[in-house]
Amino acid sequence: MSFYFIIKSLHSGFRYIVFLLLIIAIIQSILGWLGKKPFTAINQKVNLFTLISAHTQLLIGIVLCFLSPYVQWNSETMKNATTRYFTVEHWVMMVVAITLITIGYSKSKKKATSEGKFKTVSIFYTLAFVLIVITILAGHLPLLGSTK
Numbered sequence: 001m002s003f004y005f006i007i008k009s010l011h012s013g014f015r016y017i018v019f020l021l022l023i024i025a026i027i028q029s030i031l032g033w034l035g036k037k038p039f040t041a042i043n044q045k046v047n048l049f050t051l052i053s054a055h056t057q058l059l060i061g062i063v064l065c066f067l068s069p070y071v072q073w074n075s076e077t078m079k080n081a082t083t084r085y086f087t088v089e090h091w092v093m094m095v096v097a098i099t100l101i102t103i104g105y106s107k108s109k110k111k112a113t114s115e116g117k118f119k120t121v122s123i124f125y126t127l128a129f130v131l132i133v134i135t136i137l138a139g140h141l142p143l144l145g146s147t148k
């Protein structure tokens with residue numbers, strides 16, 4: 001079992017933690033926003049753990065870039081859909097999504113009202129989630145499960 005295989009499996013599996021936390025954070029924020037609920041310490045923790053999971057996935061992804069045979073810079077990179085996807089498209093889109101989560105988290109922390117906190121996370125985390133799903137589908141990767 002190679003180091004590449006271990007890191008790839010970790011990255012592939014870690015997506016479920018990111019998905020699950022994002023979905024919980026989005027649902028609690030929309031319910032809190034529309035239901036005019038008070039923003040609790042639990043809400044804050046869920047938002048924080050979602051941010052941490054996204055950043056962890058980023059770090060694993062960076063390591064994977066050095067190991068993956070699909071990440072390569074040469075004259076053929078852009079001609080092949082798989083190498084183009086993993087060398088350029090996948091990480092750029094995912095970094096944008098993770099940035100959206102980071103901005104949403106820090107903006108919501110600065111909001112004074114519960115409504116403002118819930119609304120900010122609802123918008124930014126949903127945009128990030130949609131972007132992540134689109135990026136995975138655009139790479140012809142299964143949303144659930146592994147390709148290779």
Ligand code: HEM
Pocket residue numbers: 008011012015018054057058060061062064065067068069070071086090091094095097132136141145146147148
């Ligand atoms: C929330 C963010 C992310 C999610 C949900 C995600 C998800 C995935 C998935 C599902 C795969 C396919 C794994 C498989 O074939 O079994 C993959 C592969 C890959 N990801 Fe990500 N990814 C994310 C962020 C990133 C970032 C930020 C980077 C780089 C900085 C990155 C680099 C890679 C690389 C290089 C591969 C190719 C692995 C291979 O050799 O097959 N990912 N990612």
